[in-house]
Structure formats: C-alpha cells, structure tokens
Amino acid sequence: MMEYIAPLQQLIEQFRKLPGIGGKTAARLAFSVVGFSDEEARAFADAIIGVKENIHTCRICHNLSTGEYCPICTDDRRDQGVICVVEDAKDVLSMERVREFNGVFHVLGGTLSPINGIGPGELNIKDLLERIQNGDVREVIVATNPTVEGEATAMYIAKLLQSFDLSVTRLAYGIPVGGDLEYADEITLHRAVEGRRRMN
Amino acid sequence: MMEYIAPLQQLIEQFRKLPGIGGKTAARLAFSVVGFSDEEARAFADAIIGVKENIHTCRICHNLSTGEYCPICTDDRRDQGVICVVEDAKDVLSMERVREFNGVFHVLGGTLSPINGIGPGELNIKDLLERIQNGDVREVIVATNPTVEGEATAMYIAKLLQSFDLSVTRLAYGIPVGGDLEYADEITLHRAVEGRRRMN
Numbered sequence: 001m002m003e004y005i006a007p008l009q010q011l012i013e014q015f016r017k018l019p020g021i022g023g024k025t026a027a028r029l030a031f032s033v034v035g036f037s038d039e040e041a042r043a044f045a046d047a048i049i050g051v052k053e054n055i056h057t058c059r060i061c062h063n064l065s066t067g068e069y070c071p072i073c074t075d076d077r078r079d080q081g082v083i084c085v086v087e088d089a090k091d092v093l094s095m096e097r098v099r100e101f102n103g104v105f106h107v108l109g110g111t112l113s114p115i116n117g118i119g120p121g122e123l124n125i126k127d128l129l130e131r132i133q134n135g136d137v138r139e140v141i142v143a144t145n146p147t148v149e150g151e152a153t154a155m156y157i158a159k160l161l162q163s164f165d166l167s168v169t170r171l172a173y174g175i176p177v178g179g180d181l182e183y184a185d186e187i188t189l190h191r192a193v194e195g196r197r198r199m200n
Numbered sequence: 201m202m203e204y205i206a207p208l209q210q211l212i213e214q215f216r217k218l219p220g221i222g223g224k225t226a227a228r229l230a231f232s233v234v235g236f237s238d239e240e241a242r243a244f245a246d247a248i249i250g251v252k253e254n255i256h257t258c259r260i261c262h263n264l265s266t267g268e269y270c271p272i273c274t275d276d277r278r279d280q281g282v283i284c285v286v287e288d289a290k291d292v293l294s295m296e297r298v299r300e301f302n303g304v305f306h307v308l309g310g311t312l313s314p315i316n317g318i319g320p321g322e323l324n325i326k327d328l329l330e331r332i333q334n335g336d337v338r339e340v341i342v343a344t345n346p347t348v349e350g351e352a353t354a355m356y357i358a359k360l361l362q363s364f365d366l367s368v369t370r371l372a373y374g375i376p377v378g379g380d381l382e383y384a385d386e387i388t389l390h391r392a393v394e395g396r397r398r399m400n
Contacts, residue, residue, distance in 0.1 A: 004293070005255065005264055005265065005266050006254075006266065007247070007250045007251045007253075007254040007255050007266065008251055008255060008264065010247045010250060010251075011247040011248060011250065011251050013247075014243065014244045014247045014248075017240070017244075018229050018232055018233075019228060019229070019232050020225070020228070021229075024382075024383075025220070027290075028219060028220070028290075028382070029218050029219070029221075030251065031288075031289070031290050032218055032219050033218075033248055033251055033252075034251050034252075034255055034264065034289075036252065038252055040217070041248050041249060041251070041252040042249065043214065044214045044217075044245075044248050045244075045245035045246070045248045045249050046245070047207070047210045047211040047213075047214040048211060048214075048233055048241050048244050048245045048248070049241060049242070049245050050207045050210060050211065051207045051208055051210075051211050051230065051233055051234050051241070052233075052234075052236065052238055052241040053207075054206075054207040055205065055207050055208060055234055064205060064208065064234065065205065066205050066206065066207065088231075089231065089234075090227075090228075090231050093204070
C-alpha cells in the first residue's frame, strides 16, 4: 500500500487530533486543503494561531475572552447574584441561548474524574468559592452535563456550598421539548415522572 | 444570542470551508483547537502551510508529489505501458490499494462538466495525448468515478483515443454506481480491475 506523501500525512495526523475526526475524514479534509489557494491556507493557519494568541480566559469566570475579563462579567445589566456553573466555555454559549437567563457564569474547566486524576484542585472550584465569599450571590445554578461525572461534580459542589446562605439549584431533567416519548430512554422518563409538575 | 468571540468565529469560518463540515462541527473543532497547547496549534498551522509549500504536482502524471516527478512515474518497476486515468490524486491512492495494478497514472484534475464551465481544456487531457503519442502505451484504463460526469469523461477519452493502437478499458461495474472511488473497499476495487472491459 502506498503511503501518503509526507506533508499530506502530517496534515492528516493533525486533523486526526480533532474530536470526532477519523482517518478517512482527516484524509478528505487534508486533500481539500491541498486544493486551497496559498491565501486560503495562510488564512486558515493564521486563524489557528489566532485563537491561541488572542483568546484568554476571563479572570473572574474562566469563560473564553479576548480581554482580561469577559463581556458577561463586565456587563452591569447582568445579575451578578446568580451564578450558573458549567463545565466548559461551550456550555456558556448553550446557556446564553436561553434568553431568560440573565445571571453570570462560572466555568469549571471539566468535571471531577478520579480515574483521570481530575480532582477539585484541577477544576476552577476554589475561585468559585471566593466569588461566593466575596460577592452577594443569591443562587448557584449547577448546569454540569447530565452524565455520571457531571452529576458527581454537581453533588460535590452542592455539598461544598451547603454552609452558605444561598440557593443551589440543578437544571431539571425531563423529556426534551419537541421530542417523542417513544425515543426517550427509561432513566430520562423516570426523571420526567419524578419531576412532574401540577398543571392546575 | 451571544456571538462567538472574534478569533473563535474566524476559526469556525475556516473549518466551515472544509468539505462536509457544518456549523456545529466547525464550532466543536474550533473549541478543541482553543484547548491545544501553543506547540500543538503551531504544528497544526505549520502542517497546513506545509501542504501548500511542499506539495506539487508531478510533471508527467499530475499526481501530488514533493518533487518534480512523483515516485510512481520514476519507479522503473512500474509498467509505463499501462496508464490508469483518474479524476484526482485521491483516486491514485485508492487505485494503489489494488496491489495487482502495476501501471502508472494520469490525473485529469476533475471531470468534464459543461454546466460548471469545465471542458477538455480545463483537464489534463492534452498531455495525456502527448504521453500516448510519445510513449509506448499499450493500454489506458479509464478509472473515472462511476458518476454521470465521470462516465461522460470516460466516453470522451475513449473516443479521443480511438485512432491509437491501444486498448482503452473501463473499470467494471464492481464499483457501486453513484459511489466514489475514495470509499470503495479493496475487494470491490480489485474486482473492478479484474473485470475491466474494452471501450473500443
């Protein structure tokens, strides 16, 4: 079997490092870059360097930011008394699609995962506590993902905050709006029944 | 809805230019690059620039090559009397998976497509003729994709070569109709070579 020529092989390996990109897709993407003009290739390479050089994390909430502080933390129309705790910066964007939410965020940078050596010290938990101690926080919404690890992290945070005079809430579990009962898994359905609400 | 910060948005747009990458995937890939180390990001950017700077097309067959001539054209164990005509460089790699094939290649650079303004002059057809006129070619295997346009291109080439004293063959329909060489498995490709048929 013929190998790819070296520069192509190198680019394929780079694409394979990206999440969800396997060998065939990586090869397809690399071939398409070969077909780019020099300017297009340069723009792509610059954009990659650009995210590293120009994106930092907000010193308050650890959200991605071009400046020292992110636009949400510095927006005085946002309610600094409600902190939504999320796993990573992607989740901030997901929560921002919920227009009703007008609080601020705290990005943990992952979930607790003893198997992978990720304990509380590896996450941005210490400065979440500092924010709560120093600020006027009324509610912490724990919006980690509904996975085993996200759940364990949520429990850990809830326990950690139990001595503070504030609400610690968790996003509701249930059937997705617009979904179909037929395709909901049993655990989700169970949680949806558990969390049922009066209609009258 | 919150926008992505500028450097991230720029990288997302770059990823979206790649084939088969939509908005959500582009965002996922861009976020993963944010998590790269500086060295990793640099290596990725360099690989992109690298394919443009270090990959050229072979002066004989138009296959991708790091040198002026590709390793296949300069390999004297390869039978220069059998030319396999393919649409693009990806297809050379697909054909190379068929170990039985020991000839050389000619990369057209696409297919005839009057709608998109691609006529014979836009493809590497003229120098295919020159190769045949100047060399000792016994057979031309037309291995364009089994699509409407690949088929039309094959017919065009067969007609063009009908005055020459050589076999013009077409891959057999072992390859699935409407498919793409890139995704054909080795056995299917092998059968297709085995069952190739004269076009003249």
